[in-house]
Amino acid sequence: xxxxxxxxxxxxxxxxxxxxxxxxxxxxxxxxxxxxxxxxxxxxxxxxxxxxxxxxxxxxxxxxxxxxxxxxxxxxxxxxxxxxxxxxxxxxxxxxxxxxxxxxxxxxxxxxxxxxxxxxxxxxxxxxxxxxxxxxxxxxxxxxxxxxxxxxxxxxxxxxxxxxxxxxxxxxxxxxxxxxxxxxxxxxxxxxxxxxxxxxxxxxxxxxxxxxxxxxxxxx
Amino acid sequence: xxxxxxxxxxxxxxxxxxxxxxxxxxxxxxxxxxxxxxxxxx
Numbered sequence: 001x002x003x004x005x006x007x008x009x010x011x012x013x014x015x016x017x018x019x020x021x022x023x024x025x026x027x028x029x030x031x032x033x034x035x036x037x038x039x040x041x042x043x044x045x046x047x048x049x050x051x052x053x054x055x056x057x058x059x060x061x062x063x064x065x066x067x068x069x070x071x072x073x074x075x076x077x078x079x080x081x082x083x084x085x086x087x088x089x090x091x092x093x094x095x096x097x098x099x100x101x102x103x104x105x106x107x108x109x110x111x112x113x114x115x116x117x118x119x120x121x122x123x124x125x126x127x128x129x130x131x132x133x134x135x136x137x138x139x140x141x142x143x144x145x146x147x148x149x150x151x152x153x154x155x156x157x158x159x160x161x162x163x164x165x166x167x168x169x170x171x172x173x174x175x176x177x178x179x180x181x182x183x184x185x186x187x188x189x190x191x192x193x194x195x196x197x198x199x200x201x202x203x204x205x206x207x208x209x210x211x212x213x214x215x216x217x218x219x220x
Numbered sequence: 221x222x223x224x225x226x227x228x229x230x231x232x233x234x235x236x237x238x239x240x241x242x243x244x245x246x247x248x249x250x251x252x253x254x255x256x257x258x259x260x261x262x
Contacts, residue, residue, distance in 0.1 A: 001252075022230065022234060
């Protein structure tokens with residue numbers, strides 16, 4: 001990845017931070033300025049979905065080809081997905097403190113993301129429990145596929161099936177986006193910026209894991 | 221001091237978030253450089 005890409009990520013996210021915090025937003029009942037969290041909270045959630053889908057995709061590729069690089073990519077994507085999922089939970093929880101009165105309310109959204117974190121937590125526990133490389137890669141790939149299939153249910157379906165205090169999703173139940181134009185532009189720029197940031201971090205993570213892997217091969 | 225923070229709270233938040241972001245970016249850049257060095261050594 002060249003320097004232009006990295007500095008573009010820096011500029012895009014800096015712009016999102018500045019415009020997202022400084023530019024006025026329309027008065028949204030019961031939310032007010034707290035609605036600005038959507039510029040950061042929703043992209044975190046979006047990236048965790050992208051990362052978990054990537055993890056699933058590389059797991060399938062590993063089972064097809066048995067190439068260890070795919071397992072490394074699947075693992076790296078799951079780790080980053082987990083990190084961004086924690087960030088989505090933390091930003092959501094901070095928002096909940098000021099809007100709902102407490103950090104954690106066991107709202108359906110919070111419960112479903114908590115279960116998702118547990119599912120991927122178990123994935124890392126599974127990986128660390130197996131020493132044999134080929135067996136670890138095979139079993140964790142199967143688990144990553146199962147976890148990846150359950151993910152849309154916890155993020156997209158379950159919170160829409162039950163009553164929740166969480167504000168309407170960006171694309172609401174009637175399939176429309178109800179958002180002020182300026183907010184929508186900042187939000188979409190934020191999605192783009194954080195997705196590019198994720199791709200950069202993913203690239204670093206995979207390269208680092210490949211270095212570790214090659215070093216372990218030399219030592220063996 | 222408290223009044224200043226209360227009236228300019230948005231700018232205080234902006235300043236802190238920008239500092240954190242610049243720190244994260246610098247960390248990623250330095251990590252990128254270190255990984256490149258290790259790859260070249262191989």
